[in-house]
Amino acid sequence: MNLIDFAxxxxxxxxxxxxxxxxxxxxxxxxxxxxxxxxxxxxxxDYSVSNALSYVGSTVSNVxxxxxxxxxxxxxxxxxxxxxxxxxxxxxxxxxTRAFAEWAQSRVKSKRGSKLLAAFLGVFIFVDDYFNSLxxxxxxxxxxxxxxxxxxxxxxxxxxxxxxxxxxxxxxxWGAYIITIIxxxxxxxxxxxxSALGAYVRLxxxxxxxxxxxxxxxxxxxxxxxxxxxxxxEIAASQGRGFDKDKENDSQEAHELNEELDIRESxxxxxxxxxxxxxxxxxxxxxSMLWTGSQALAADGKEFALLGAFENTDVGAxxxxxxxxxxxxxxxxxxxxxxxxxxxxxxLWIGAKSMFGAILIxxxxxxxxxxxxDMETGAYLSTMAQGNINPHWLPVILFLLSGLMAFSTxxxxxxxxxxxxxxxxxxxxxxIALMLPMLSAVLAGSVFGDHCSPISDTTILSSTGAxxxxxxxxxxxxxxxxxxxxxxxxxxxxxxxxxxxxxSFGAATVTFIIVCLVLSWLSKSKIASCQNx
Numbered sequence: 001m002n003l004i005d006f007a008x009x010x011x012x013x014x015x016x017x018x019x020x021x022x023x024x025x026x027x028x029x030x031x032x033x034x035x036x037x038x039x040x041x042x043x044x045x046d047y048s049v050s051n052a053l054s055y056v057g058s059t060v061s062n063v064x065x066x067x068x069x070x071x072x073x074x075x076x077x078x079x080x081x082x083x084x085x086x087x088x089x090x091x092x093x094x095x096x097t098r099a100f101a102e103w104a105q106s107r108v109k110s111k112r113g114s115k116l117l118a119a120f121l122g123v124f125i126f127v128d129d130y131f132n133s134l135x136x137x138x139x140x141x142x143x144x145x146x147x148x149x150x151x152x153x154x155x156x157x158x159x160x161x162x163x164x165x166x167x168x169x170x171x172x173x174w175g176a177y178i179i180t181i182i183x184x185x186x187x188x189x190x191x192x193x194x195s196a197l198g199a200y201v202r203l204x205x206x207x208x209x210x211x212x213x214x215x216x217x218x219x220x221x222x223x224x225x226x227x228x229x230x231x232x233x234e235i236a237a238s239q240g241r242g243f244d245k246d247k248e249n250d251s252q253e254a255h256e257l258n259e260e261l262d263i264r265e266s267x268x269x270x271x272x273x274x275x276x277x278x279x280x281x282x283x284x285x286x287x288s289m290l291w292t293g294s295q296a297l298a299a300d301g302k303e304f305a306l307l308g309a310f311e312n313t314d315v316g317a318x319x320x321x322x323x324x325x326x327x328x329x330x331x332x333x334x335x336x337x338x339x340x341x342x343x344x345x346x347x348l349w350i351g352a353k354s355m356f357g358a359i360l361i362x363x364x365x366x367x368x369x370x371x372x373x374d375m376e377t378g379a380y381l382s383t384m385a386q387g388n389i390n391p392h393w394l395p396v397i398l399f400l401l402s403g404l405m406a407f408s409t410x411x412x413x414x415x416x417x418x419x420x421x422x423x424x425x426x427x428x429x430x431x432i433a434l435m436l437p438m439l440s441a442v443l444a445g446s447v448f449g450d451h452c453s454p455i456s457d458t459t460i461l462s463s464t465g466a467x468x469x470x471x472x473x474x475x476x477x478x479x480x481x482x483x484x485x486x487x488x489x490x491x492x493x494x495x496x497x498x499x500x501x502x503x504s505f506g507a508a509t510v511t512f513i514i515v516c517l518v519l520s521w522l523s524k525s526k527i528a529s530c531q532n533x
Contacts, residue, residue, distance in 0.1 A: 076316025083323030089351025095269015122161025137465025285322025406449025
């Protein structure tokens with residue numbers, strides 16, 4: 001099938017923009033993604049309906065089967081979602097979720113404390129963003145629900161701690177992937193003054209979006225900086241609405257995602273019935289990452305090294321192995337209580353079924369991602385980075401361009417793969433001293449765009465982990481993401497102008513404080529207007 005080349009055409013932006021606009025306007029994610037897929041298919045096949053239908057069928061099938069075999073990456077994520085759904089349901093059946101919520105409520109004394117608990121868990125569980133969003137959501141949701149924290153607020157905490165922590169930590173799936181790309185860039189430009197890991201560590205304080213997104217989460221949790229739609233959700237939550245009971249305004253997709261689990265909670269549950277499976281899941285997943293990485297190193301005839309293992313790990317397989325071990329431990333907690341086998345099987349089915357909505361959205365997101373790749377949207381956007389531009393402005397331009405690309409394509413990893421080499425080439429051609437600032441701008445911008453995009457799989461999984469309406473999550477997170485993006489722009493402008501990490505970080509910090517004060521004023525103004533009304 002011969003597809004039309006859109007690499008240099010602005011039409012390559014049309015499918016993602018239409019899908020994004022429809023998702024925001026209609027709140028029907030699946031319909032919006034479907035329209036984007038069909039539109040891109042028709043354009044790629046020169047308006048031939050038969051060829052477009054054949055292309056759609058091939059694209060969707062590639063989500064499951066690729067190159068004559070199983071698409072192991074996608075199916076690993078689907079498998080992990082099902083395993084985690086079943087495990088979460090078993091934690092409810094065992095009474096562990098209720099026991100943990102009661103335990104936490106006796107120690108976490110306030111709504112602020114429940115939000116901080118979720119934020120701290122998001123920071124400490126950083127091996128993988130998918131794992132972070134789903135596992136932290138399962139642990140935190142009972143506690144935040146008890147203190148009437150809105151699901152939208154929990155989804156924001158999950159999303160804004162998962163990707164930022166993963167992109168800052170070398171010992172994560174993200175860190176290993178990025179280090180591999182950076183290593184190739186350094187070799188291609190003959191840079192030997194620092195290693196790939198050394199370069200990565202140097203990038204951490206310059207990744208302004210990730211750093212200040214994390215700080216914003218804690219500022220929002222501590223000071224109650226609720227603005228826009230987030231304020232409305234917090235008010236509704238304080239009145240007991242929004243916890244899967246009031247679905248009048250929910251889309252069908254949200255109804256499916258938020259369907260309350262009809263599971264009888266055991267009155268014999270203990271805190272360890274929740275903690276032990278979750279801790280086992282974390283340990284087993286990390287151990288699996290190290291094991292699959294060590295196997296890959298051994299196959300290449302290399303000695304084991306911690307960073308090398310993370311660089312070569314099979315994340316998808318590791319998630320499956322960790323999920324199976326965690327599920328096995330969760331099963332033991334219900335078997336030891338002597339619960340009926342039929343009830344356990346029914347609970348497993350309910351848990352798996354609770355993930356069907358998220359899996360369906362992911363399938364559509366992966367499909368439109370393939371369409372966008374064939375439309376070469378990323379290639380078109382990358383050409384916008386070329387031209388006669390003052391090198392001092394390149395970091396902030398690359399930040400914004402990477403953000404636009406990640407927003408349009410729904411993938412930060414894809415943006416890393418396209419934009420990091422381009423940033424390296426541009427730095428080598430203009431000012432090699434700007435190599436690290438420009439690479440950091442790409443990392444920061446990619447996470448920013450990914451946070452804002454309704455078609456991002458990490459955004460989808462954060463709303464899934466919180467059991468929040470997906471578009472509600474996107475709409476409530478956007479103001480905070482844009483505020484942190486403003487802080488980042490100031491930092492990258494200062495970095496490009498001064499080449500000083502200290503001065504640029506100081507400028508970003510001052511801007512961050514000012515932004516927080518403005519958000520505080522807006523939040524208080526909203527409260528006052530509600531009281532006057």
